[in-house]
Amino acid sequence: MAIPAITPYSMPMISDFPQNRVSWKANPKRAVLLIHDMQQYFLNAYTLGESPIMQLIENIQLLKAKCTELGIPVVYTAQPGDQRPEDRALLQDFWGPGLADDPVQTKVIDEVAPNASDIVLTKWRYSAFKRTKLMEIMQEQGRDQIIICGVYAHIGCLLTACDAFMQDMETFFVCDAVADFSADYHKMAMTYAADRCAVAISTALLLEQLKSIYLSTNKAVAKANLHSLTQPLVRQQVAELLGESPSDIDDNEDLIDRGLDSIRMMSLAERWRSNGADVTFVKLAAGPTISAWWNLLSSAK
Known part of the structure; x- marks a missing residue:
């Protein structure tokens, strides 16, 4: 048996x-x-x-x-x-x-x-x-x-x-x-x-x-996340990294001068890339303003 x-x-x-x-x-x-x-x-x-x-x-x-x-x-x-x-x-x-x-x-x-x-x-x-x-x-x-x-x-x-x-x-x-x-x-x-x-x-x-x-x-989720991204939300995400209020940050202000260092800028690039955006640290650093970044992000939608 x-x-x-x-x-x-x-x-x-x-x-x-x-x-x-x-x-x-x-x-x-x-x-x-x-x-x-x-x-x-x-x-x-x-x-x-x-x-x-x-x-x-x-x-x-x-x-x-x-x-x-x-x-x-x-x-x-x-x-x-x-x-x-x-x-x-x-x-x-x-x-x-x-x-x-x-x-x-x-x-x-x-x-x-x-x-x-x-x-x-x-x-x-x-x-x-x-x-x-x-x-x-x-x-x-x-x-x-x-x-x-x-x-x-x-x-x-x-x-x-x-x-x-x-x-x-x-x-x-x-x-x-x-x-x-x-x-x-x-x-x-x-x-x-x-x-x-x-x-x-x-x-x-x-x-x-x-x-x-x-x-x-995951690609579909990332695409949905990218489409839900707005310019005020971009400003909010930057403000969180700077420890400031979104209302205190001007869309055309140089964020490097504001105190946004390369480490935090790279973290933003990685975050937005994971949502399907075609952004890199180099692209963000070339135009370090909310307006310039929003143009990059919105063009990927």
Whole structure:
């Protein structure tokens, strides 16, 4: 009943992926990354240094790094050791007693270990939603997409994908960031996911989608911020740096003579550049007045 030793097999390539029936795109503002059951107990079945475990770990590291960078919540599942019979229930019949209450078995492997800001859920059943607060966490944060990686593809990963679909969550099944008992089980899992409940996707394409949508969203926000900029607001921002009242600053007054040094001028240039304006320190210094700066900023709208 224990998990069998897993013979190395090649991690599927994009050419091996099934055709998707839906065209959902992963959005950093909507997604949660689920790192599923990456505990030592489950990974002991693989041959260290062989495929698919090598690519599995590398791709989960890439996913986590990008999600952390973009502010996407990272959630882990981890099964507890020495489960009581009433908690283990029917899993006992299929898999035996499961993990011992020993960190050597229960810990998430060091290569993808959770950070202090990550969420770790105690997992009791195949689906990561069963007897956990995963759905509550996603709803509280306004998230309706879930990115799934980890082990095992045809068991917990697939059942979580199905459960997410039945709760109206768009699911992304990262085919080269999951692993399974064999190439056949792996193929079955990603095929079922693509056919019935998820987008089957590669790590590289998912990262590309997240980056693209993040950049386009930020560009739109920056453009909106630039359009909301007015000449009185520019005067107010300068006054704040000088520690003066906006009404005391004339639009045609030389701000360098007024005491605005290069450090604070550079901070203004960076602030306005982040909002999409084509301004530099050199341009600001060439005409250090509110009127001249407003002409620069308004021309970029």
